[in-house]
Amino acid sequence: MEKRVSEAVRYLGYGKHVVDDRTMDLIEQSFTELEQVAQIRGVYQYFACNVEKDEVYVGKMQIKSKDLAKNLKGCREVAMLGVTLGIDVDRLIRRYMVADMAKAVACQACAAAFLEEVCDEQQEKIEKEKAEEHLHIRPRFSPGYGDFDIHHQKDILRILDTHRKIGLSMTDSFMLTPTKSVTALIGICEENMQCHRTGCESCEKQDCLYRRS
């Protein structure tokens, strides 16, 4: 199974269960439609960083977060990243919420998986760029992961000028709009640590239905 399909299946709560054909059809249709409407845009920029025990300095940002400090340990540079699938994805899901709820749920899950895939691609681009300088990257880490306060979303959007460049903004409650968007920091270091993934797995919510196994 394609990775994004298996991710979508996981988001739909199937765990290790076999997916029925009709749901699989929904997933396939969803990906096709998402590909048609998504306007994928991304922007990133490098900043010097200074990592202390439970604090990280990125450019002018000061971030108090043990988890992020752990993730960025040993890094002197980070890539700051913003990615979005665009507003038409939100419109598509909204439309299905009225017309066909099962489809809306499938679309929602597929869009999340699609977004991860797009983030992976951006990350690979950064990885390649940095490989030329014999540097390595760490797994991406987003505001809201662990104790990395969601409020930093605001600074990241402003620093990257995401509204103008890729149409990415946020609500007063720090939710990204369009909703299928991600901001993240990616550590860059000299050492090639065999990184374990620290996305989903680093979350404290051990009993989460959607946890990656």
Added chain:
Amino acid sequence: MSIKERLGKELLFLDGGMGTLLQAQGLEAGELPETWNIKYPEKVCAVHQQYAQAGCDILLANTFGANRCKYHDTEYSLEEVIRAGIENAKKAGTYVALDVGPTGKLLKPLGDLSFEEAYEVFAEIVHYGEKYGADLIYIETMSDTYEAKAAVLAAKENTSLPVFATMIFDEKGKLLTGGDVPSVVAMLEGLRVDAIGMNCGLGPKQALPILKIMRKYSSLPVIVKPNAGLPKQKDGETYYDVEPETFAKTMLEIVDAGAAAVGGCCGTTPEHIREMVNACQGKAILPIEKKQDTIISSYGRAVILGDKPVIIGERINPTGKKHLKEALKKRDFDYILKEAITQQDAGAHILDVNVGLPDIDEVAMMKEAVRQIQSVTNLPLQIDTVNTAAMDEALRIYNGKPMLNSVNGKKESMDAVFPVIQKYGGVVIGLTLDEDGIPDTAGGRAQIAGKIISEAEKYDIDKKDIVIDVLAMTISSEKNGAKVALEALKMVREMYGVRTVLGVSNISFGLPKRSIINSHFYSMAMANGLSAGIINPLSEEMMQAYDSYVALMGYDENCESYIAQYAAQKEEPVKKASVQMTLPYAIERGLKEEAYKITRELVKEKTPLDIIKEELIPALNVVGEGFEKGSVFLPQLLMSADAAKIAFAVVKEQLSKDHIQEEKKDKILLATVKGDIHDIGKNIVKVLLENYDFEVIDMGKDVLPEAIVQRVKEEQIRLVGLSALMTTTVVSMEETIRQLKEAEPECKVMVGGAVLNQEYADRIGADFYGKDAMQSVHYAQKLFEKKEDL
């Protein structure tokens, strides 16, 4: 001479980038550039001075981000930085524009900034702009037509300054929010800005083709203010690499292609502008011609009424529609939204929206309907009302350039309607009737059309924005109803060159098998020059008439649409549902069509109540239990819910045929709390609760606590379900519960959402935490003492 006198008559030069130059002098990424107006006025003035010396006619003050959404500074107020910004620019001795950039926020329905709030944000700054001496308002880098509309209205209503507006397009000529060039042009012209155009996003080379499209539709001077090339990234830094000479060369081509004002945006420097001025100075601009296209638009698309007819869907109109009437009374927007979506899927190009009912607040209802419909479809809308206040408010908050139904030849009507169109823009339907009624002859109707067109001119409303409805009178009472209408259609087109519209279905009123007459009359009307028929796109006969006409007249290249539509259609009658399949089977597997067919058969044999008790409820229980045990998953649960819903609808139809009153349902209010825009979870709960026969009042997302309390009081609700996705919004959930408990202590609150758990729910005072949708159903059943089996 004022800028308005020079605009469109001679080539005007605007300045180039500001941000990049300030960055070169030490402005850091993320620092507010506007604070420099006061902190380092000499540096800002120096940039202005260089642009003035390069030959600019208009300088933009350093106020791009000066609005209360973006600008938060403890040291200098918004008013201070705007004042300083304008004063700095004025020192250079050119015209100075208040530069108005976007708020940086996404507007509702997909974001959280309301149109009215956006308007206030812009109203505040344009007011300062005029107060401190700006010569014009320059609205720029807008990627959202809705936000642009708020800004333009704010500028027009709060100042007397000229308004220029430029949007940011991508290489395909699209905005980030989906709009295309004709839709942008139509809306901004309708709002009567002084000049339109594009800035940022593209380099001059990519801007050139967009300019050509814009010129094709625009009757206004066009501004082109591109970047120094497409943005490039190296090592995470953005840069632009088109050199001043190359920039100037392409800008000359842009002037030759018809730009009336040119400048630069990101990456351009005084050197770029100097070269541009040197290359273009003294060039005459191409004449700006009045265009005759009748364009209606939404945020996502433009519909041009041309020779190929378009379809206006008539179904959102309560006249003679029991279900829609009920939905409107209950404020059940889902029903209306489904009508919108099915009409679009059936082929409608524009949707008529009429929500007029005797006992409802039509102004509020029309506004809400327009908002909601625009959140699920990008089709342009036709606002259909005789209530002038509803017209005004709906046109105001509409995202795009709408159609308005209607004005007529009565003086009173024209006096009321034309000012609204003049203010907001729109294409208005002119009904050919006046104080003396509806003329019997085509000539009489054409004469009224003429009267409407010439009266509109007084309001500066061009005839391209008037479509004439020559009125189809019912042939069962008016023998010549169709003949006169057809003749008049032809006549008004020939006499005035205007587009036409017709409510087609009226022709057959009182006759059997109306679709036969309707579809034939529709074909005849199109053949006589009808531009837009207001029809039921769900009627097969009407769509056949349309598809045939379009194919016959050569508007369907290689008959592609016709073939796509009809080649696969089998000619056999609808198959009966397989004998073996039962209703519970169909529901458990989520087979909608089968569930519908089987239930249609079942109602002939069984009473509706028995069907519910013996077939529907047991099937739902099997699925629900499966979900809880982990053998049925969310998409399946929802597919089953959908199938059950369809079966329920058939059963209810039968109940009402049998004149059996349905039991009064228990009401539950659902809402996603203030600040939260993620409502898919809440919507899942809603679908299931409805399945279990609760009446759900869905208040949507981002709902104020006060609004929830008010509705609970109004409708005496005993159970409220709230959802919140993130820690940042659980706060408003807590506040909502607090207010609810204070005002209505008896009302129970159940909560759900990604960040919640039992402990959290207890802490914020919820009565119940639902881990998944089925648990909410059980809680509701327990609360209302419903037995599991009924």
